[in-house]
Amino acid sequence: MTLSLILACVWAVAANLAAMIPSKDHHWTRAYVLIALGIPLVGFVTYQNGPWVGLAVLVAGMSLLRWPMIYLARWAKRLFAGTANG
Numbered sequence: 001m002t003l004s005l006i007l008a009c010v011w012a013v014a015a016n017l018a019a020m021i022p023s024k025d026h027h028w029t030r031a032y033v034l035i036a037l038g039i040p041l042v043g044f045v046t047y048q049n050g051p052w053v054g055l056a057v058l059v060a061g062m063s064l065l066r067w068p069m070i071y072l073a074r075w076a077k078r079l080f081a082g083t084a085n086g
Contacts, residue, residue, distance in 0.1 A: 004045040008057050011041055015064045031068050038065075 011034070018030040038061050046054025062069050 002048045004041070004048040005053075005057075008041055008045055008060075011038060012060065012064060015061075019064075031065055034065060035068065 015034050018034065019027060023030065042054055042058050042061065045057045
């Protein structure tokens with residue numbers, strides 16, 4: 001197992017532990033930190049292990065951080081729906 005995959009597993013465990021701790025801001029601060037750490041980590045995994053493993057790690061990270069992805073999809077839908085109408 002490469003260093004990048006070990007770091008990705010540590011990131012996933014940290015994300016799950018962060019989700020278990022109560023939060024007043026609905027975990028958004030922790031989500032921002034996880035995203036900031038996760039994006040370069042996905043690049044590192046892709047560099048060391050290839051695009052298919054990188055894509056699998058990306059999908060795993062997106063499943064852990066699904067609410068930021070849902071809000072991003074809603075924002076993009078509103079953005080593109082607004083430009084199509086007018």
